[in-house]
Amino acid sequence: MIAGVADQPLVVGIGGTVGSVSSTERALCIALTAAAQAGYRTRMFGGADMARLPLYDPRAAARTDQEREFVDAVRQASAVIIASPGYHGSISGVVKNALDLLEETAGDARPYLADMPVGLISTAYGWQATGSTIAALRSIVHALRGWPTPFAAAINTQVTKFDDEGGASDPAVVEQLRLIGRQVARFAPLTARSSELATSG
Numbered sequence: 418m419i420a421g422v423a424d425q426p427l428v429v430g431i432g433g434t435v436g437s438v439s440s441t442e443r444a445l446c447i448a449l450t451a452a453a454q455a456g457y458r459t460r461m462f463g464g465a466d467m468a469r470l471p472l473y474d475p476r477a478a479a480r481t482d483q484e485r486e487f488v489d490a491v492r493q494a495s496a497v498i499i500a501s502p503g504y505h506g507s508i509s510g511v512v513k514n515a516l517d518l519l520e521e522t523a524g525d526a527r528p529y530l531a532d533m534p535v536g537l538i539s540t541a542y543g544w545q546a547t548g549s550t551i552a553a554l555r556s557i558v559h560a561l562r563g564w565p566t567p568f569a570a571a572i573n574t575q576v577t578k579f580d581d582e583g584g585a586s587d588p589a590v591v592e593q594l595r596l597i598g599r600q601v602a603r604f605a606p607l608t609a610r611s612s613e614l615a616t617s618g
């Protein structure tokens with residue numbers, strides 16, 4: 418679902434977990450809400466959306482509707498926020514599979530995540546994997562030519578619990594997530610990517 422007015426620039430959120438009420442997805446929602454309050458449209462690709470993406474086949478002759486929708490949203494984005502649970506010390510396979518699909522933009526005038534601020538969030542059941550997952554995300558964003566924002570949120574879900582109302586047990590964590598939304602909003606070009614493409618082509 419896209420929230421916001423059509424001509425507002427777009428922030429795309431990518432993150433979550435397959436098949437569960439996800440703390441990662443809830444954390445991402447808090448950051449996206451802050452970006453929306455700064456004047457951006459937001460589009461969330463959560464665990465259920467990412468689960469509908471097939472395993473990325475670089476040689477596939479055709480793409481599914483879900484693959485096209487994901488790639489098109491990132492093409493139109495002015496900024497991205499990525500949130501991953503720490504799985505065995507790194508990002509989850511489902512998040513990585515979605516990011517691998519951005520290979521489809523390799524031949525674009527703006528490939529991958531080039532020229533975009535990218536906010537990063539990790540959750541894990543302990544501190545160690547929160548840090549290693551953020552480090553992995555930063556490496557991936559650099560490889561995709563994006564600009565990781567200065568602050569990244571590393572959330573220990575053993576300590577912090579998220580609720581159904583868009584909050585969390587630790588107000589400092591909520592504020593960290595909101596800061597990510599504000600940082601991508603501050604550095605994203607404040608023009609809608611789609612109208613920019615329309616006039617430059």
Ligand SMILES: Cc1cc2nc3c(=O)[nH]c(=O)nc-3n(C[C@H](O)[C@H](O)[C@H](O)COP(=O)(O)O)c2cc1C
Binds near residue numbers: 434440502540545546
């Ligand atoms: C397959 C798998 C691997 C995990 N590996 C780690 C890990 O290495 N370190 C850690 O602290 N937590 C690990 N966890 C716990 C998750 O990172 C943690 O519960 C996270 O907050 C889950 O996010 P979610 O609520 O969005 O599913 C793992 C969980 C799963 C399912």
